[in-house]
Amino acid sequence: MLISIIIPVYNEGKHIEENIIAIRDRAKCENVIFEFVLVDDGSSDDSFAAMQRVSERLQVSRLIRLSRNFGKESAVAAGLTEAVGEACIVMDSDLQHPPELICEMVRLWREEGYEVVDAVKADRGRESRLYKLFARLFYGAFNRMSGLELQGASDFKLMDRKAVDAWKCMNEHATFFRGMSTWVGFRRISIPFEVAERAGGSTKWSFRKLAALAIGAITSFSALPLQLVTVAGLLFMAGAVILGIETLVMWILGHAASGFTTVILLLLIIGSLLMISLGIIGTYIAKIYDEVKKRPRYVIAQHLRSVHKEISE
Ligand code: UDP
Ligand code: MG
Numbered sequence: 001m002l003i004s005i006i007i008p009v010y011n012e013g014k015h016i017e018e019n020i021i022a023i024r025d026r027a028k029c030e031n032v033i034f035e036f037v038l039v040d041d042g043s044s045d046d047s048f049a050a051m052q053r054v055s056e057r058l059q060v061s062r063l064i065r066l067s068r069n070f071g072k073e074s075a076v077a078a079g080l081t082e083a084v085g086e087a088c089i090v091m092d093s094d095l096q097h098p099p100e101l102i103c104e105m106v107r108l109w110r111e112e113g114y115e116v117v118d119a120v121k122a123d124r125g126r127e128s129r130l131y132k133l134f135a136r137l138f139y140g141a142f143n144r145m146s147g148l149e150l151q152g153a154s155d156f157k158l159m160d161r162k163a164v165d166a167w168k169c170m171n172e173h174a175t176f177f178r179g180m181s182t183w184v185g186f187r188r189i190s191i192p193f194e195v196a197e198r199a200g201g202s203t204k205w206s207f208r209k210l211a212a213l214a215i216g217a218i219t220s221f222s223a224l225p226l227q228l229v230t231v232a233g234l235l236f237m238a239g240a241v242i243l244g245i246e247t248l249v250m251w252i253l254g255h256a257a258s259g260f261t262t263v264i265l266l267l268l269i270i271g272s273l274l275m276i277s278l279g280i281i282g283t284y285i286a287k288i289y290d291e292v293k294k295r296p297r298y299v300i301a302q303h304l305r306s307v308h309k310e311i312s313e
Contacts, residue, residue: 002060003106003158004085006037008075009093013045015200017054019095022199024058027102035060037079038093042069048302055306065302072204073213074298076155077175080164082303089158090177095199097156101191105158108189115186116163119156122192138214145222148182156193157181173291176217183221219287226284229277236270 005023009016020036027034036058040048048065055061064078076090087109091097097119105117127135139151155177159167166184218225250256 001031001110002033002035002085004035004037004062004079004083004088005102006039006076006079006083006088006090007093008039008041008072008079009043009047009051010041010069010072010075010204011043011045011047012093012201013043013047013050016047016050016093019093019199020051020054021057022095023091023099023102026099029103029106032106033059035062035083035085037062037064037083039075039079040065041072041075042066044069052304055304056308058306058308060307061305063302063304064300067299067301070298071209072155073175073177076177078298078300080167083164085161087158087160088164089156091156094201096196097154098193098196101156101193102158104191108191109158109160112189113187114189115160116181116184116188117158118182118188118190119154119193120152120190121154121195122152123194126195126197134210134214138217142179142218142221145218145224146179148179148221150178150182153178153182154193154195160186162186172220173293173295173297174216174220174287175297176213176220179217179221215283216287219283223284225280229280232273232277236273 005027007020007023012019020038024034024036036055038051038055038061040051040063042065048063051063055063062082064082066075066078070078079090080088087106089102089105091099101119105119108114108117136151139153143149143151159181163181163184163186166186167180170180170183
């Protein structure tokens, strides 16, 4: 039985060999051959050379080098598209996703018939308070708007071939793996895991990248922000009608309305609301623009596949 392990790699040259070997050694399940699908997301260091060296020590491997840095989401998409296993496991290259769980995931899939096994973060590890707060806010908003529950979700998952094929039918250009793999449904189960310390190197995510991912995810899965614009407009209209009636009544009673400050304040409030609304609409237009161009999600510069009958160690 062939199961693909998809690992996106970006500038991890120093420790990628050890990490892949550690994953291989710590995930030994009966009657399973793992196909390692290593995707080099346009690293600027020697990651690809290291990946080529490590592939010699793997039974079955597939190396994909993207032509530039397309981001983790695209790297995962490339791996999922090229993998051929009967199930696919997606995980990080930095050992933050414990390889010991792999056999349990395979067991749940093979013996208990679950089609998707999600590993969820039992605890967010050593992330800062601010980061945890943002993650909480984002997942809360995402859940309200899209109806998909992702709290604690990670990209560490096992997906059956059927789920991967369903995922492949989703044609959007901007992929959000966590959301899309939940959207496809299927019989699923969650297993908790503790986020380990990063084995070597440092995180590749900046605040800007995370914010872009969050906005991209929400706009791909929900049009609710657009409706909020309408709701805000209606609220202001109600306010205007009430104020109008009040002014009219006062005028009839002989009190002319005054209040220059109120006018300025209202102008400012309405002005900012209009601009925010335009911004929200603009974000969706940008999204539509990106999608209609139908550019490929990534460009593959090199694709190597090797099958070694004997494992060198
Ligand atoms: N990664 C990638 N492309 C990128 C950024 C990250 O392929 O542009 C890979 C990275 O090599 C790692 C995984 O995505 O295998 C998770 O990245 P990281 O550990 O930096 O994220 P964190 O664990 O901090 O969320
Ligand atoms: Mg990490």
